Amino acid sequence: MNVLLVGNGGREHAIAWKLAQSKKLDQLYIAPGNPGTAQYGKNVDIGVNNIAELVDFAKSNDVSLAIIGPEDPLAAGAVDAFEAAGIKAFGPSKAAARLEADKAFAKQVMHTNAIPTAEGRVFETFADAKVYIASRDEAVVVKAAGLAKGKGVFVCDEPADAIIAAEKIMCDRIFGEAGDTVVVEDKLLGQEASILAFVDGRNIYVMESSQDHKAIGEGDTGPNTGGMGAYSPAPVVTEAIMDQIVKEVLVPTVDGMIRNGTPFKGILYAGIMITQGGPRVLEYNVRFGDPETQPILMRLKSDLLDVMLAVCDGRLKEMTLEWDPRPAVCVVMASGGYPGGYDKGKKITGLDAAGDNDDIVVFQAGTAQQDGDIVSAGGRVLGVTALGDTIAEAKAKAYSAVDMIDFDRAYCRRDIADKAIGKLA
Ligand code: AMP
Ligand code: GLY
Secondary structure (H helix, E strand, O other): OEEEEEEOOHHHHHHHHHHOOOOOOOOEEEEEOOOOHHHOOEEOOOOOOOHHHHHHHHHHOOEEEEEEOOHHHHHOOHHHHHHHOOOEEEOOOHHHHHHHHOHHHHHHHHHHOOOOEOOEEEEOOHHHHHHHHHOOOOOEEEEEOOOOOOOOEEEEOOHHHHHHHHHHHHOOOOOHHHHOOEEEEEOOOOEEEEEEEEEEEOOEEEOOOEEEOOEEEOOOEEEEOOOOEEEEOOOOOOHHHHHHHHHHHHHHHHHHHHHOOOOEEEEEEEEEEEEOOEEEEEEEEOOOOOOOHHHHHHHEOOOHHHHHHHHHHOOHHHOOOOEOOOOEEEEEEEEOOOOOOOOOOOEOEOHHHHOOOOOEEEEEOOEEEEOOEEEEOOOEEEEEEEEOOOHHHHHHHHHHHHOOOEOOOEEOOOOOOHHHHOOOO
16 A cells, blocks of 8 residues: 655655555655655655645555654645545544643543643733742743744743743744743652553553653753664653553543544544653653654564554454563754754765664754765754664664764763663662
């Protein structure tokens, strides 16, 4: 069958790499894709938010399944548009994508269904938010309710900082209308984990656990990024904690969405803080995480296309997935300066040598093809991902591949997976 994958990040390279292993796949199209995805199909020059054109392309190219990678088109109703045109689409409807696109809605779903999360309040005016923050002694987190490319969250240890954050979001409107509403919630302490599950509306298949590294600097210092590396499994998610997350978070969320009249289909990703009091939801995402997808899909042995079709058809109950027991570690190589301003167009060398090993894949994100070379074209450029017999071995292999790759001002954290190896735990 022909498949259209929408997106152009490291996540989409990993999805394309995995789909290409399926016997069911005929032609893969990726819109707009990157030089990494072009190895497995045809890149099509249509932007991820150009939904009408994407649907037209699918109709005229005999596409049977559309897979939507990023959150923006999901929140804008891409899945609804494909389905209205009679094409299967992997991902939640616009109404269900609000779990990610509207943090006030997500908080309401959590409250209605008694899902453990930080105590929080929702505000529509800066004046109200300010009075509330000023009345609090503890550290709070201020979040723009709408989509802000992962940058809409301010963790503030002092109320004065939280008031400044709310002012930037609500008065200066640094995220535009995404900040018209804010959520102010208690700061939680603990280790984070990303729990991703396939959901077909009713049934849930939980994938192997993973952990992202959001901060730019080693030891989790500096500003947050889209994610500087990830590994799977995350040992902090013990079997008992996973059971608790399934029972207390995933099942009530999926059931709550059914009761809400907006059943959830696609990937439900719960960002969890494992606190001393147990797991608490930090956020929902309604799609594969980036970079968590890279190590998770390296470990998936089963056919991804089969599972995605089962999700679309409500047949997830029939599926059993096989996983490689070996851990995987993904190290993101970014452009110097990211998450602030950075240069583009830097020639990347060493990609072939670095990926010349069955256990290592160099997933491309912000890259472009220029005069026969691969050059940098974004903040997060590559996700160098390796399997190993232990997390320490996977880490060592990933960094040995990183060390073969070079581009001007390339930057990576050197401590990806150290929490699992025990250094910072
Ligand atoms: P979110 O987009 O809501 O996941 O927030 C992005 C990041 O901000 C999370 O991955 C956490 O590192 C941090 N964060 C969000 N909410 C909280 C919270 N209540 N307490 C502590 N950190 C938080
Ligand atoms: N890695 C975090 C995200 O995909 O939102």
